[in-house]
Amino acid sequence: MIGRLFSRTSRSGIGIITIALPLSMFVILSFTASSFFTAQNLGNVGNQITALLIVSLGQLIVAISGGVDLSVGSMLSLTSAIIVTFDPAIVVPLAIAAGCVLGTVNGIGVAIFGVHPLVMTLATATFVQGLTLLVSPVPGGVVAPAIEALAHGRLFGLQPSLFWCAGAILLCWLLLSRSAFGLRLYALGANPRNASLNGVKVVGPIITCYVLCSLSAVAAGIFLTARVSTGDPTIGAAFGLDSITAIALGGVQLSGGVGSVPGVILGVVTLGLATNGMNLLGVSPFLRMAATGLLLLGAVSLQRRKTIGV
Amino acid sequence: MLDTADRSRGSRLLNVATALPIAYAGTLILLICAYMFRPALLSPLLLMLIIRQAAPLGVAVIGQSLCMRILSIDLSFGGVAMGVSYILTSGYVPGGEAVLIACALLFGATVGLANAFFIVRLRASSVIVTLAMGLLLTGIVIAFSQFRAPGDAPALLKYIGQSRISGVPLAPLIWFALLIPVAWFLKRSVLGHYIDAIGANPRAALATGIPYGGIVVLVHVASSLFAVFSAFLLVGFVGMGSLDIGRDLALNSLAAVILGGVTFGSGRGGVLGPAVAAFMLTFLFNLLTSFGLGEPSKLMLQGAIIAVAAIAYSARTKT
Numbered sequence: 001m002i003g004r005l006f007s008r009t010s011r012s013g014i015g016i017i018t019i020a021l022p023l024s025m026f027v028i029l030s031f032t033a034s035s036f037f038t039a040q041n042l043g044n045v046g047n048q049i050t051a052l053l054i055v056s057l058g059q060l061i062v063a064i065s066g067g068v069d070l071s072v073g074s075m076l077s078l079t080s081a082i083i084v085t086f087d088p089a090i091v092v093p094l095a096i097a098a099g100c101v102l103g104t105v106n107g108i109g110v111a112i113f114g115v116h117p118l119v120m121t122l123a124t125a126t127f128v129q130g131l132t133l134l135v136s137p138v139p140g141g142v143v144a145p146a147i148e149a150l151a152h153g154r155l156f157g158l159q160p161s162l163f164w165c166a167g168a169i170l171l172c173w174l175l176l177s178r179s180a181f182g183l184r185l186y187a188l189g190a191n192p193r194n195a196s197l198n199g200v201k202v203v204g205p206i207i208t209c210y211v212l213c214s215l216s217a218v219a220a221g222i223f224l225t226a227r228v229s230t231g232d233p234t235i236g237a238a239f240g241l242d243s244i245t246a247i248a249l250g251g252v253q254l255s256g257g258v259g260s261v262p263g264v265i266l267g268v269v270t271l272g273l274a275t276n277g278m279n280l281l282g283v284s285p286f287l288r289m290a291a292t293g294l295l296l297l298g299a300v301s302l303q304r305r306k307t308i309g310v
Numbered sequence: 311m312l313d314t315a316d317r318s319r320g321s322r323l324l325n326v327a328t329a330l331p332i333a334y335a336g337t338l339i340l341l342i343c344a345y346m347f348r349p350a351l352l353s354p355l356l357l358m359l360i361i362r363q364a365a366p367l368g369v370a371v372i373g374q375s376l377c378m379r380i381l382s383i384d385l386s387f388g389g390v391a392m393g394v395s396y397i398l399t400s401g402y403v404p405g406g407e408a409v410l411i412a413c414a415l416l417f418g419a420t421v422g423l424a425n426a427f428f429i430v431r432l433r434a435s436s437v438i439v440t441l442a443m444g445l446l447l448t449g450i451v452i453a454f455s456q457f458r459a460p461g462d463a464p465a466l467l468k469y470i471g472q473s474r475i476s477g478v479p480l481a482p483l484i485w486f487a488l489l490i491p492v493a494w495f496l497k498r499s500v501l502g503h504y505i506d507a508i509g510a511n512p513r514a515a516l517a518t519g520i521p522y523g524g525i526v527v528l529v530h531v532a533s534s535l536f537a538v539f540s541a542f543l544l545v546g547f548v549g550m551g552s553l554d555i556g557r558d559l560a561l562n563s564l565a566a567v568i569l570g571g572v573t574f575g576s577g578r579g580g581v582l583g584p585a586v587a588a589f590m591l592t593f594l595f596n597l598l599t600s601f602g603l604g605e606p607s608k609l610m611l612q613g614a615i616i617a618v619a620a621i622a623y624s625a626r627t628k629t
Contacts, residue, residue, distance in 0.1 A: 068437075105617075115620045118383075118437045119568070123620065126561060127613025133606035241441060254435055284456065290449025296442035300434040308382075308430055308512070308526055 011186060012260035013251035017302060021249065022270040029273060033280040041276070043159060047227065049272035050161040051076070051220040052242055053265065056250075057172040058216025059243040060264045064176070065209045066189040066256025067110055067117035072217040072243055074128035075102055076236025079221025081132045084141025084231030091147070095218045102128060103214035107207030125240065132233045141231040151226035164223050168216070173261045175212075181205065190257030238292075245292060246271045248299035271295065329626075331571030331583035332619050337590040340597060348600045351593075358479060364592035365481040366543040367562055368585055372492055373536030374563040375572045375584045376529045377436075379509045382429060384530065386440040387537045387563060389447030390421055391556025394541035396451045398467070399460040399551025407464040414538055421447070422534030426527040444560065452553060460551025471546020481543050485585075488539065493581040501525070558612075565616045566591055573623045591615075 029036040055072050062069045079095045086094060102124060109120040151160050176182035184205055187195040196202050217236070225231060244254070250267025252259030274295060278288045344351045351357075370387055377384045394414045397403055403413050421443060428439040463471075470480050496502035504525055508515040516522045537559070544555050569591070570584030591612075598608055 109617060109621055113621045113624045115617075115624045119564070119620050120617060122561070122564070123613045123616035125613070126616065127610050130606045130609025130611075130613060133609065137606070241445060244438060245442075248438070254438065284453045286449045286453035286456075288449070290446045290453065293442040293444075293446030293449060296445070297428060297434075297439065300438045300442070301428060301432040308433060308522065 011258055012263055013253055013258040014260060014263045014266070015251055015302075018249070018251040018263055018266050022266055022273060025270060025273045025277065029277045029280070033277060036277070036280055041280070045272055045276045046159060046165075047161050048276065049268050050164050051224045052239065052246060052272065053165055053268045054168045054216050054220040054223065055239050056243040056246040056264050056268050057168050057261065058213035059247050060172065060250075060252055060259050060261070061176070061185070061216075062117075062209045062213045063247055063252050063254055064185050064189045064256060064259050065206050066192065067206070067209065068121065068244065068254060069106065069210060069213045070118060070121040070240040070244075071102060071106060071125035071128060072213060072220075073236040073238065073240035074125045074132060075099060075214050075217035076221040076224065076239050077233050078128050078132040078135070079218050080225040080231045080235045081136035081233050083143060083147060083222065083225045085136050088144030088146065091144070092222065095221065096215065099214040099218035100211055103211030104207060106214070107210035110210065111203045111206035129234075136231055136233050139230065139232040139234075143225055143229050143231070147222065147226050148229055149226075151223055161223075161227075164219075168219070169261060169265065176261060181208070185209065186257055188256075238289075241296065242271065242292065245296040245299055248296065248302075254300070267299075331569065331580075331587065332622060333566075333569040333571070333583055333587035333590050336569065337586055337593070340590060340593050344593075344597055348597065351596060351600060358477075360593055360596055361482045361589060362479040363596075364589045365479075365485040366540040366547070366556075367559065367566065367592060368482075368485045368588040369488055369536055369543060370540040370556075370559050370563040371566045371570070371584045371588045372488060372581070373533035373540075374560075375567045375570065375581065376492075376505070376536075377533045378567050378572050379505050380526060380529055381509060381512060382436040382526060382529065383564070384425065384440050384533045384537070385437060385560045385564070386421060386425060386443040386447065386534070387540070387560040388556050388558070389444035389451075390418055390534055390537040391541035391544060391559055392451045392553060393417055393421070393447050394538050395545050395551045395553075395555040396455065396460060398542075398545055399463055400455070400458050401461055402458065407466050410464055411466070411542070414542070415535065418534040418538035419531050422531035423527070425534065426530040429530065430523045430526050455553060460553070462550050463545045463548070467542050467546035468549050469546075471543060471549070481546070484539075484543065488536070489581060489585055496581060501528075505529070561612065561616075562591055563588075565612060565619070568616060568619045568623065571623070573620070 035041055055076065059069060059072065075098070078098060082095045082098065083091045106121055106124055109115045110117045153160060155163065176185070184195070184200045187198070187200055188202060188205060192202060217239070220239070221236065224235060228235075246267040247259065247264050248254065248267070249270045250259070250263035250265070252263060252267070271292075274291065275288060278291060283291075341352070351360075374384055374387070394417065397414045397417055398410050403410055425436070425440055425443055428434045429436045470484065473480050475483070496505065504515070504520050507518070507520055508522060508525060512522065540559065541556055545551065548555065566587040567584045569587035571580070572584060594611070595608060598611065
């Protein structure tokens, strides 16, 4: 079992570094930052990484299909803008509808027209960011109490972020490991031509992947907006690259076919701990941005691909 | 091959017309729009200003188009431009203007080499590598500017950015001076043919013994250097350093290259198409501003243009 887990051809993509990185970070932070190992800070870490975890799980689904989605950040911002702008009764369905539309457009561009996923999602990301600024040009606005309760109300004395994480993890795991859709997705991502010759449909599942990914961004947007209790048209700006960094740290192959839910959880924890650690050590937020870039470079360097280029 | 020879002249003409970059038709449509609604934009003085304004983008587009020809991409332009602006104006680097400019060029070459190292040696995705590099550079520059705010630009760059030679601004002349040799080089030199071969079919190019890796390194260094030149022009226009410089350079250059007819995986497209597209985008933004549309609609249009152009080209190459 262990041998299979670490073997080069494993489908989970979890390697020694994937596990060792968050563990060593945890140990180092426990010793260097005195306030790290407190219940309050650990709760903070949990809150901070919830949105990233939800988005990264969506990104995982797209990555397994062999694509990538840079538009998640803009979708998250759009959700936030929608929540504070429109009538509270319709904001959630409206955000979900927007997510479905965005995902379908991304999916159609990639699966039917064969546009490179990065170009396609970069274009839609720009469009949606513009739309977001049109809906709500400046940060502010009030979040309806019913939505605020989604991130503040306690159930059985537990943090609501725990339920969000558990729900997202369970859904994603069921979809990828316990459904025919998941199996076909791995086949498609590993080799689309082989999968297609073996009777796996290509277009439908790939469009579904992008829709699911956009919906994960909507969910993360609802959680994040509820937690900060106000709208912000650029709240999601960093999430596109952050989620890619997280899944790359989690051993997911961006070329498709390799990746797992536990790997993504480990990747998100690594990134979350790195951010939290730099926070505690008083590193400037802009250097933190640079550090994310560095981490991303390191993470993609771990995955040698066959081809050079995009 | 044979059946193309049999085709009638009309259908061949139609083929040539549809194979032209979208930028040509787009520019024409925009000029007609301007003629109908905002004729003032078409005055020689304003057109000259718009061309001048397009020059930095045009220079960056040369680099981006080189990258996309070999199936790569460079999204680190924003970070490079910020870095260059900081090197030139922060006063950290001692020495005269020549030293500053040399430092900026060295910085660009280093970034290009680093990008290429990750892309060629470690085979990482060029989008991710260059986006991460942009993030890294932007983060470092902003963090440093907290200690010392950027100051005035070197006089030489201000001169280039703001002066005219018998009525013609200097910046577009520099753009064309960079554009023409690159076009000639791509058409005539062995390296240019290698670049075309890689774009058409990387595996075949590698099998034929073309120095694939070396060319990717060269192209990425060149692309970063073009970004540096572009930043020189931008800093020259503004006259002083700014953290806003080149923020949308990467995305706009990507849009211009796609509109100009260079796409991944075809090895086709010239140098002129992207240059016209750079003018088209700049003209479009001016037109939008004259209609009173702000940043949000600009972003939406930019995104829609990239998506539609990319879809149009993909659909065309498929059939």
